[in-house]
Amino acid sequence: MNRRAFLAASAATATMAVAKTASADGLPLGPLPEMRYPDMRIESADKRFFGTKFPAFAGTAGVERVATGFRWAEGPAFSRLGNFLVFSDIPNNRMMRLLWEDNHLSVFREPSNNSNGNTIDPQGRLVTCEHRARRVSRTELDGTITVIADKYNGKRLNSPNDVVVASNGSIWFTDPTYGIGGNYEGLKQAQEQDKHYVFRVDGKTGEIKPVADDFTQPNGICFSPDEKKLYIIDTGLTDGGPSHIRVFDCDIDAGKLTNGKVFADGFAPGITDGMRCDIDGNVWCSMGWADPKEDGVRCYSPSGDLLGKIHLPETCANLCFGGPLRNRLFVCGSTSVYALYVGTQGALKP
Numbered sequence: 001m002n003r004r005a006f007l008a009a010s011a012a013t014a015t016m017a018v019a020k021t022a023s024a025d026g027l028p029l030g031p032l033p034e035m036r037y038p039d040m041r042i043e044s045a046d047k048r049f050f051g052t053k054f055p056a057f058a059g060t061a062g063v064e065r066v067a068t069g070f071r072w073a074e075g076p077a078f079s080r081l082g083n084f085l086v087f088s089d090i091p092n093n094r095m096m097r098l099l100w101e102d103n104h105l106s107v108f109r110e111p112s113n114n115s116n117g118n119t120i121d122p123q124g125r126l127v128t129c130e131h132r133a134r135r136v137s138r139t140e141l142d143g144t145i146t147v148i149a150d151k152y153n154g155k156r157l158n159s160p161n162d163v164v165v166a167s168n169g170s171i172w173f174t175d176p177t178y179g180i181g182g183n184y185e186g187l188k189q190a191q192e193q194d195k196h197y198v199f200r201v202d203g204k205t206g207e208i209k210p211v212a213d214d215f216t217q218p219n220g221i222c223f224s225p226d227e228k229k230l231y232i233i234d235t236g237l238t239d240g241g242p243s244h245i246r247v248f249d250c251d252i253d254a255g256k257l258t259n260g261k262v263f264a265d266g267f268a269p270g271i272t273d274g275m276r277c278d279i280d281g282n283v284w285c286s287m288g289w290a291d292p293k294e295d296g297v298r299c300y301s302p303s304g305d306l307l308g309k310i311h312l313p314e315t316c317a318n319l320c321f322g323g324p325l326r327n328r329l330f331v332c333g334s335t336s337v338y339a340l341y342v343g344t345q346g347a348l349k350p
Helices: 003-025
Strands: 042-044 064-068 073-079 084-089 094-099 105-109 115-120 126-130 135-139 145-149 163-165 171-174 198-201 208-212 218-223 229-234 244-251 256-264 275-277 283-287 296-300 306-311 318-322 328-333 336-341
Touching (some): 064 094, 073 336, 084 115, 084 328, 115 163, 126 163, 145 171, 145 198, 163 218, 171 218, 208 256, 218 283, 256 283, 256 296, 275 318, 283 328, 296 328
Parallel strands (some): 073 115, 073 318
Antiparallel strands (some): 064 336, 073 084, 094 105, 115 126, 126 135, 135 145, 163 171, 171 198, 275 283, 283 296, 318 328
């Protein structure tokens, strides 16, 4: 099943999906309707103590809708230097900026080469995956753009999707084919790479090499706080493959992944798309494309146990932690961005 067929298959839940979309379309900015502490949208797997052991629980905090008006919001990253959230609106070929101080929304870059995943490197520079240009780029602090990678073995990349930067400056990214399969999230173009790789670019030499080559469609990617683990999502369900998160032992200096295994599954018939870690090593991932009741965020412990869910009114693509204390979770949910203060902090990588 290719991506187009997968999207068509989602019509099996059309009645529920239409109802949910209509509900989302009518939502105002600010707290979601019927919000009451504790927010019923924050569901802990451990029901004791009112679910307060779930890291998403922060007491008098609830889910808010902070921005809307997008076609497919993706790739959120929080700039601590600029004190703003940046994210992609892929089909509209633009990147957006949401200021922390007053929630002012504006266009950050247009056109954006149908940008997808974004992250901030240790120097505070924005690193972006671009579908249309089939490359990974970096926005320098003076605003100029540097191409990090656009070819491997003399052939163009597929369509870089998500990216992280390690503390040693190495850049790790996924390269599925979603951005070259049609003209909606990129441009329909021929695939040149023989596989769907996960790549590493050396931060000093610029050398690019594959670190994994057995994914159906590698997607979201993130490090554990100590950078000894690398988590990678496979959204291969769209192409007849799996829907799960894998974890690897990672040597960021040698550029090697070993001992890969499935970390979390049970997402089918939906998929998880993007993820981030908090300071305790818990993995927070998006959820959507199937039962509307499962739309939102899931949180897993470092051992892979489900800690809880955050329910949202739209299919979710990606998320990140932000704010001066890194204790606000921003979630890109289809046409909107949602936010929630949580009882933990995001890891600094990314």
